Amino acid sequence: MNNELITLLKQNARFSDEQLSSMLGITKEEVAERIKQLEEDGVIKGYSVIVDENRVDSDMVIANIELKVTPQRDCGFDELAKTIMMYDEVETVSLMSGAYDLLVTVKGNDLKKIALFVSQRLATIEGVLSTATHFVLKTYKEKGIFIEGEEDDERSMIAP
Numbered sequence: 001m002n003n004e005l006i007t008l009l010k011q012n013a014r015f016s017d018e019q020l021s022s023m024l025g026i027t028k029e030e031v032a033e034r035i036k037q038l039e040e041d042g043v044i045k046g047y048s049v050i051v052d053e054n055r056v057d058s059d060m061v062i063a064n065i066e067l068k069v070t071p072q073r074d075c076g077f078d079e080l081a082k083t084i085m086m087y088d089e090v091e092t093v094s095l096m097s098g099a100y101d102l103l104v105t106v107k108g109n110d111l112k113k114i115a116l117f118v119s120q121r122l123a124t125i126e127g128v129l130s131t132a133t134h135f136v137l138k139t140y141k142e143k144g145i146f147i148e149g150e151e152d153d154e155r156s157m158i159a160p
Contacts (some may be wrong), residue, residue: 001026001076005034006043010144013047050145053107061134062091062107062115065122066098068129077101080127100132111135 008020017028017035024031036045053060062112066086071077077095085093085102092105104122108114114133124132139147 002034002038002043005031005129006038009035009044050142050147052147053139057109059109060107061109061111061114062105062139063118064134064136065104065106065118066096066134067102067104067122068099068131069101070103070129071126072127080125083125084122087094087117087121 004024005020008023015023017031020031021028035044053062069077069080072079081095081102082095084090084102087106089106089108090104091107092101092103094151095101096103106114106117108117114135118131118133122128141147
């Protein structure tokens with residue numbers, strides 16, 4: 001039942017307890033208690049809003065930065081990730097498999113500021129071997145939500 005509740009909250013964290021109780025077939029008191037327990041257990045870390053950044057700030061720049069790093073003795077990648085996530089520009093830090101170790105998403109007001117952040121802050125951290133920066137040109141969908149509204153399916157239909 002908690003998985004269904006979490007799925008609904010991911011779709012819309014603004015559902016009321018009454019709406020959730022109707023969808024799940026339990027009382028709104030049970031919904032409130034389950035949400036409280038999920039928060040206390042650290043399953044629910046917080047609530048956020050999905051924003052079309054271009055409508056808020058047309059100068060906003062988002063970049064995904066791949067980092068190759070040397071894991072540290074006794075703590076692996078954790079301490080390095082903690083250091084990186086303390087910067088205000090950093091939105092997310094993820095440990096990855098494959099060609100690089102950490103994926104860092106940053107936001108800034110212009111390309112130059114992000115470039116300086118990468119070259120002066122990230123690249124200079126002890127243990128960072130290399131970086132590769134990819135600027136986001138346009139976001140179509142985020143966390144399951146269509147940013148520009150759901151468009152008609154442009155794939156052609158094949159009819160016999």
